[in-house]
Amino acid sequence: MSLIRLDVFNLRPFEKSRLEPCTGLNLVVGENASGKTSLLEAIHVLATGRSFRSQRIEPVIRHGARDLMVTGRLQLEGRQVSLGIRKGSGKTVARINGKTVRNQSELAHALPLQVIHPDSHELLSGSPAERRGFLDWGIFYQSPQSMGHWQGYRRALIQRNEALRRGLNDKALDVWETLLAQSGEAMDRARQSYLDMLVRHVRGLEGLLPGNGGMDLSYRRGWREGVDLKTLLQTARPREREMGYTLSGPHRADVVFRRGNMLLAEGASRGQQKSAVLLLRLAQVAAFRSVSGRPAVVMVDDLPSELDEAHRSAVLALLQGLDCQAFVTAIDPRQIDTRGWSSARLFHVEHGRLKGQC
Template identity: 90%
Template sequence: MGLTRLDIFNLRPFEKSRLEPCAGLNLVVGENASGKTSLLEAVHVLATGRSFRTQRIEPVIRKGARDLMVTGRLRLDGRQVSLGIRKGGGKTLARINGKSVRSQSELAQALPLQVIHPDSHELLSGSPTERRGFLDWGIFYQSPEAMGHWQNYRRALIQRNEALRRGLNDKALDVWEALLAQSGEAMDRARLSYLDTLLRHVRDLEALLPGNEGVDLVYRRGWREGVDLRTLLQTARPREREMGYTLSGPHRADVVFRCGDVLLAEGASRGQQKSAVLLLRLAQVAAFRGVTGRSAVVMVDDLPSELDESHRAAVLALLQGLDCQVFVTAIDARQIDARAWSSLRMFHVEQGRLRDLN
């Protein structure tokens, strides 16, 4: 599975560009600020409806344009599928095979994507929101019904918080707490199951990336172990009425990453952090294949940064072993030893102009 064509319109420096990638390694080179990352950003917008660089779409739209559009063709289960998305002016229009989709999550189902970029270390050292998103990427594919529980949980959480702020009586809270407990505990079970699956793939891959042996994940569920969530919500009412929001539940979950006795968020160098994030994200790709039988698209922005030659070679070998479509950016093609790849294409980006070097 992978993209066979990508068309970009009015996205950052790109006014109108076309990319025809191969099924293996696609190496994109160019100077800093030439548009390499924006090219990967276009793929991300097509696959998810959003950028990995900013929460807002306005900065992604080319200056002077009203909206952006990205379209693509991909191979999926032996057939060609067309995707497209237009964003701007507060509106989004997304299509698959010419038919409008109800949710951008349908794009993600069609084009599963993992991206590792210079800020990916925030998975380790950023807010718990980053790590919950990391878990939910895997659960989205491994246990789609669990994402339904998560949606129910979030709706009930909003209603309970509103009831707490308005000082509604216990009877009103009972309704939302019952749904919170049912959906929240289902989500917690799905996260534990996914982490168990993921850790097995981490163990399979860790020796392939030097320095990552012994990487471990410690899950914090968001409320006290051994305590029923509904009972906890009931006993927490007095304090939470004062605070105006719910203090416990899977919306407060977190994951702590260690390598031996070292907390990766605090005691690891940036190079070690990047290597660990690569291991974790690529283990997700392996787990995805194990569950679905499909391959994901992997993008690594500025692979050479903070990795020495041996680590770069190890990452490329691991990517090749995953048998997936890969996009890698670098300033200089000589930084990437791609001789082992039988399927390889090279592209050059300069000031928003894309050139095929093959």
């Protein structure tokens, strides 16, 4: 599976632009603020319906425009699939092969995408929500039914929290706690299962990236081990009535990353953190391939930053080994060795325009 055409309209500096990538390495070069990252952002919007740089869509829309649009064409198992999304303030329309789809998640299923960008170190040092999202990316593809459990859990969590704030009686809480326990424990099992599989892929790849051996991933489920969630919710009612929200459950889960006795969030340098995140994200790509039989598209924004030549070469070799379509940005094309790829293409971006490609 690969993206063979991308059309971008009114997204940041791009008024109208077309990209025709190859199936291997696509190197996007240009000065700072030229639009390199915005090009990757357009692919991310097409695949997920959102930006990896902003929680709101308004800053992503070109100044003076009312909405943005991104369309693409995929080569998928001998056939072509067209995707498209238009986003404006309060309105989104997404289509696959010309038919409107109800959920943006359908785009993600069609175009599985993994992105590593300069803020990706927050996977290690940011909030637990970053790490829950890391797990849930894998579960979305490995166990789609588990995402249904997660949606049910979130609905029940909102209702229970409202009941706590309003001081409703235990009978009212019983209903939501039963749903929370059923869906929450199913989600917990899916996360643990996915993490166990992911660790195997980390072990298989860690020797290919210098300095990444021996990483340990510890899962924290969000409530005490050895206690079923429903019992815990019932016993926690008095305190949680005072607080007005639910203190335990998979919405409080976390993952801790260590190497030996060192927490990577605290003791590792930015370069070490970037290298570790590259390993983790690419292990996810390998895990996705093993489950689905399909390659994911991988984007690495500003690969040379904080990585020496040995690490850059190792990342590129790892991407080759994963046999995936890759989009890599850099200021200087000489920092990226394109040799060894079955196909490679160079794109120059200047002030929101693709100036040339070969």
